[in-house]
Amino acid sequence: MGLNRKPAVGAARSEDPYLPAHGNGGYRVEHYALDIDYKLAPNRLSGQALITAVADVPLSRFSLDLGPFRVPKVRVDGRPARFTQSQSARGGQKLHVTPARPVEGRFIVEVRYVGNPAPVPSRWGDVGWDELTDGALVASQPVGAPSWFPCNDHPSDKATYRISVTTDAPYTVAATGVLTARRRSAGTRTWVYERAEPTASYLVSVQIGRYEEVGLAAGPVPQVALIPARLRRNAARDLGRHPAIMTALEGFFGLYPFANYQLVVTDDELDDPIEAQGMSIFGANHIDGRRTHERLVVHELAHQWFGNSLTIADWRHIWLNEGFATYAEWLWSEESGGRTADAHARDWHARMAAKPADLVLADPGPDRMFDERVYKRGALVLHALRGRLGDEPFFSLLRDWAARNRHATVTTERFVQLAGQHAGTDLSEFFDAWLHRPALPGLTTGDR
Known part of the structure; x- marks a missing residue:
């Protein structure tokens, strides 16, 4: 019945x-x-x-x-x-x-x-x-x-x-x-x-x-830029290392998760770049012919893994988007012969330590979703975790995280659980200090 x-x-x-x-x-x-x-x-x-x-x-x-x-x-x-x-x-x-x-x-x-x-x-x-x-x-x-x-x-x-x-x-x-x-x-x-x-x-x-299409890389992931004609020369330098950036991020995070990538440069200025699925949008002010904003190119591309393929279950977990994309900036800097990730981490740790200790990274609140501390402290968590685990287990964790949650939704709790599995030990005290308490933990000598 x-x-x-x-x-x-x-x-x-x-x-x-x-x-x-x-x-x-x-x-x-x-x-x-x-x-x-x-x-x-x-x-x-x-x-x-x-x-x-x-x-x-x-x-x-x-x-x-x-x-x-x-x-x-x-x-x-x-x-x-x-x-x-x-x-x-x-x-x-x-x-x-x-x-x-x-x-x-x-x-x-x-x-x-x-x-x-x-x-x-x-x-x-x-x-x-x-x-x-x-x-x-x-x-x-x-x-x-x-x-x-x-x-x-x-x-x-x-x-x-x-x-x-x-x-x-x-x-x-x-x-x-x-x-x-x-x-x-x-x-x-x-x-x-x-x-x-x-x-x-x-x-x-x-x-x-009114855009001109410029090929950045033919494959295996087609990468193109749509650019106003007046910015084409500057863009050729500013975006010239895009194929190398893609290769580097695939090495860190695993295969790029989409069928293509489009990079759009508007003829207007924009305050900040914008990520979309398989696409990033920049303002004319981000293209100057001197690679001044290359870190932002890296940041938006990294969001294709963290934020886009792996999408947060709700906005409390936004550090999983912004912390990972910010850490990608530091990794590319090191990979391309610039400042090391450790130098970036120590610099930003000092800056974060000078700010009020009133933000909980795992739940920053709606008014602080896009606070600088969500970005930089989120990256610092990953750098400290890298120091705790060592390079090989750390990057294995990132690739596993991206692969097993490809095109799915994620939470802080799931990342903490997977990190513990890769570490082979209980990391609850480590993550509690970094994610659930407002006080900024120190970066120890064992951190990278």
Whole structure:
């Protein structure tokens, strides 16, 4: 005899304690198919999203994260659905959908939407779709994805993507994925990208500009740069060692986890570079012909392993992204004949010791997610661990960490557990001091 189950209401909540207004319960997304028509001059976006999702329980309604677009139609499994839009008291904007009948298992949502995309205001500044002087960019970390498509905006809900963007013909479009088609019509071009690897919504990107494509390396991982013509000479020097950087990071962390890598340099200045899945975005100010910002090139590439392939389960664990990417900078410096990782560590340890001891690395709080100490102290943890384990066990740990969690989600606890296995001893006291107490531990003479 079967059980009579009342359909559940999909809670518009996230399990992320830092960003409770983003993410939605009751289902997970398998695939997004996004068809976007974007007109640059009026900043006008018309979109259709086909979202394939799986409901964990029968849902009588569910929610998606979506900014202030006009939504003329929503269909669920081909049937018209009722829907409302709202903004929560905690800042998230929601599209609430009531299907004609409850969904269970796999279902498909079609959302048509139109409007003027704008960044999402946040405590870390505006994030998401933004206009450039001559083009557009997407910088979604951590809550900007709903500024341009309906999604389940939680880092742990990773899906595959097909992104089709139609825009004015003189412009180049780069998007998350591998370019699979390009079509021209009267006055416009359509660019189609596909990302087969599971991807968090904040790592999905679109870049539009007057760019020239420059090959950085042909394979086995195709690496290309999209650059304004005026910056081509400077970029040739600044990005000239990119193939060597890729080779070095693969030696440290294991095989690059995606099918391609795109590096975009906008014609505008940007405060900071931006990582996306299989892509990094830099401002014109990061290209000067003197390799001044090469460490940032390394940092963003390292995020393809740590942050993108290995995505944190929630934002408390952000040191697993930023600490690892920062330590990659120090490793490349040493590998390329610059300052040793030990010299960088001792310098930054002294700087961190001069700052207030009021940050817990494993749980810095939403206001301090992007605090410099998350980056540098995170790198110091790894350097101290390297000293504790020795080089061979340490790099074996990093490669094992990246391989066994490829395209999955990770937590601090899982890294600590795996480190203990590689060390062959209990490291709880070591990690408790570095990760769970605000006081900065010392770097001993045994550390590298």
